[in-house]
Amino acid sequence: MSEQPVFVLGRELQSLELAEFATEAEFQELLARHPRVLDFGALADGRPLRLVLVAREMRVPSSAEGGAAYWLDHLFVDADGVPTLVEVKRATDTRIRREVVGQMLDYAANAARYWPAALLQRSFEDSCLQGGRALEEVYGELLGERSADEFWTTVEERLAAGQMRLLFVADRIPLELRAIVEFLNRQLRQTDVYAVELTQYRGGGDLRVLVPRIHGEVATAAKSPAGRRTAQRTTRADMEAVIGSRPDPEVRRTAAALLGHAAAHGRPEGGTAKYRSMSAYYPVAGRQVPVWTLSLQEGPVRDDLSFAFGSITHHLGPEGAAAFAASLPALPELADKLEALPAKGYNAWPSVSLASLAAEPDALERILSAIQSLMVMGSCGAPS
Incomplete structure (x- = not known):
């Protein structure tokens, strides 16, 4: 069966057709500019999750001396100080099936050891400067009553404890990746693992519609407040x-x-x-x-x-x-x-x-x- 279009009804009915992302770079730029498409779940106090970009192409060293480096597609953080590591692949990239999983686990293990608070803070502030985001405004959303140093120390502590999210983002999530993500999400004690399928539809001019679908322990658990693991913290x-x-x-x-x-x-x-x-x-x-x-x-x-x-x-x-x-x-x-x-x-x-x-x-x-x-x-x- 061919993919059905999406219809937008305004003054007249407009058809939007399924469209691939032209390049992986285009896909990555979209997420960096609009992380709201990844905002599923909630903070510990029940507020809606809002991810903020720390860095795109974040360097991940493999040793304390620097060593060979890897490059994570995106690093985001939320107001609870929980880091979110994102890898982006198009469905046409064969690495989306298995290789990307080992790659992500490698990033997570080394990030937990070699990303100090000072590096995270500097990367975030550099990204704000490059992206034209007002530092005071973005910090206002993140910090609450904390200082910047306290916040980034919390992020470092969460990384060291393995308290993070790992997101695999693609325009199509193959069944093999979905099965691995669901398995990891059941087994890992501190880390949440999800696959996000982001489908794009294009219409006339610059009109686009983005449709995210979340796959994790079960797809509905990621969408239901009662099922989100981030929605309630043990007291x-x-x-x-x-x-x-x-x-x-x-x-x-x-x-x-x-x-x-x-x-x-x-x-x-x-x-x-x-x-x-x-x-x-x-x-x-x-x-x-x-x-x-x-x-x-x-x-x-x-x-x-x-x-x-x-x-x-x-x-x-x-x-x-x-x-x-x-x-x-x-x-x-x-x-x-x-x-x-x-x-x-x-x-x-x-x-x-x-x-x-x-x-x-x-x-x-x-x-x-x-x-x-x-x-x-x-x-x-x-x-x-």
Whole structure:
């Protein structure tokens, strides 16, 4: 069946025909100038999502020394400080099927390690200058009561924790890519992955109609406020309600102690997954760094404490991460995962169940002591 036109009714009926983007550069320029076509979902407080361009062709180094560089098509950010990485491909490009997925994951992994707040801020302000956007006006939409330094530090922290969106944008999304995106979106703990199919129709003169379709965990979840993972953030009260339902008093005590320690010495922040989760940020090396995430899942019950070694490594290097790993309790469930960290460059999320943690005498105290040592280490520098 041939593609049907779109009709615009004004003083008379006008037909708009399906039209390809002439070049990938044209496609990219469109998104840079009009990011509203990618604004699906909502911010944590329920406000509509509004993406703001940080940079087009954002350089992604492959090592701390600079190394070989990659180039991300677009980097956007929203008012919650969540970065959005975008790769654009036309349907005629065969890389849209599988190669682009590995490419995007490579970008995300290296961006989380090698994009400091100062670089992000400078890239954003340069892009505003080049695009003729008034810096004060754009910052007015982003910052709220925060300073620019505080905002970009938040963006850096989210990158290090893997809290980002990955968007694959094309004029046609093949089924192979759609299946991979849906799989990744189900599996990744902190990262949202979507494919955006942007169809273009052209009429007389400069008239164009752009129709975005979102594909993710399920297409309707991305369009429904009830289904958007970004629409509701877990609160401390939410966590306490789930903890209170657990029958084991030691599990309840352990979970409450973790949350209490985060509130007293760091900053707890609720997650946006379908299950209840909360991450703890602690002052490390002059920054608020995500150190652990507590996840409380139902049906069947699964309560896990995961350690954010990727962000710890990002701020303290492998030696600092190794010292933190060595100070954690060698629980049977956790020991093998910690031993595997060097082979992964200390860029992983080893986890332990709350039941195992609660059953081991002094394990909780050792974890809290390790966190205190991590904060001291960060103030003094990683061990040499």
